[in-house]
Amino acid sequence: MIAILALLATAFAAAGCVTQETRPQPRIKAIQASTEIPAAQLLDVGVRLFDENLPTNEKTLEREHIFPEVRKAEARYFPMQIRNTLEGTGQWGQVRVIPRDADSLDVHVSGRILESTGQLLRAEIVVSDATGRRWFKREYEQPADTRSYKDQSARPRDPFQNLYSTLANDMLMYRRQLAPADMENVRRVSELRFATDLAPYAFQDYLGEDKKSGQYKVMRLPADNDPLSARMDRLRERDYALLDTINEYYSLFTDNMAESYTSWRRYSYAELEAESAAKRSALSRKLLGAAAIVGGLIAGSESDSYVGQAAATGAIFGGAYVIKSGFDKGAEVKMHSESIKQLGDSFQAEVQPMVIEVEGRTLQLQGTAEEKYHEWRRLLKELYENETGLPAALPAAAHDTAPAAVDTDAQSD
Template structure:
């Protein structure tokens, strides 16, 4: 079975255009941009580890040439939770899927000494990679070979469109989306095809040389990023605990006020001591609501 080469562009950091909203959501733009590079590298590693794909390369954007593009976006990352959106599109411009993957980090992860050096986010990338690999089951060997040939032809068309355009045509699927398909197959002995393949090798070598930069970047930020994940997770959980406590106090306060009103109505004709007790309960409820 042919193995497809994958391009993983640097993730969309998911930073809102409104800086006020970013601040409200607790998003640090510089950190998110760093995560966008790190997450792309993590996605690359998860895909490589499955052993079912060809070369998996991180690239600055989608302009690099590959058989398959795994395009990611960060939806949430706060140490306690991570959520990413993955869109997979092949060289024919056919979308395989768009799906979000999320993970809640276990509360004791950062306190467990056995987790030292581990990234709690790794499982979300592994889940996404497995999902991509499972979609390969819908293709036979010939279809994958055609995708690889289409990659060479589209790469060649970027240099000489008039020569390679004859091999490509546009088709609409059942839903009206347009995909590129092979109109015909050039001969493997075609000198232009051989030249294109040679140029592609040099292009791939250039992209390969960039991989060490993504590896180094991810390793360098690893320790400080782990500290941020732990601290941010603690803050997120502390804030939520405070919110739950405040909500609980407000709920008790509402119930006390409601009980006081009910008691006052039921005991309207009773002695003043009972009414005073009901009023006291109501005052207590109001106090809790205002704390």
């Protein structure tokens, strides 16, 4: 009996040391456009920055291997990967990464990070359009494609590209269910929502909201030669130009972090695999060591011979040694956890000021890209009011609380 227990302990302990290799994932490709899509049916897409979903409890952060600086960077990185995937299909109009509360485009993609390590990416995605109609809300989960971690080229395939491609295909499937008239209506509502946000006193009667569904609908359209609409169209082009600039900012941020982030995920994957293997080995050793001790005690109590007593004692000491080796493996788990933490702490994100020109003035927008965009929209409202001579729509409190832009021309005088 003791011999059998000893053999089982040896076999299970050895099995616990084996690292389970994750198989490469079958590659999913985003569906490409086979024919040219009419311009009236090309919907512009805004991929909002993801919700970081950061726990406030330090123990939870440590247990789930969440590093705040990494997660904040990922909230910008993942939307850019989705944007690049959608743009590469040729199925959509302009695709941009935008601040979370920006709503001036035809279709919006919002995301919330549920889990992100070198092993697994899990996110909740919501897709809706300018009318307020939700296309779908789904949770996506994708194990890492380990081939990406072995690729030593300058731009390896993202290990979670399958997730982005699956989302792109899901969005395409939904869009194909819409009639051309539905897509044209989405574009009209998007234009009127932008105009109503900047100048509600001039455009609020053009758009209505269904109280039951919460969706927007066009009540009437401005005349083709309406001067206020013509000015609004020019402002929207300027807004698009700034969104393009912000999008380039996010793209540059992603490019700058790509190499270090790829390395972080590669090493994170290796450390998590090693940690998992060490945990399996530690648990096996502790359980089987305890079984050997119990078996030795039972055998010793049942045997009257010297040889039987010696064998029982040997089994007890052997079981104690196996348990000790299990605790040693626990120390190895802690070592790998500390290694992952160091990898996370070494990853940082930078924010640079943005300089733009408006009506001959050079303005420097400070803070994050999101704060820059909020300040820009405030400036657009003021610009529209100045051009039309209409009374200001914003209350004084809104001006007081808005982030300040730095007029660099005024500073140089």
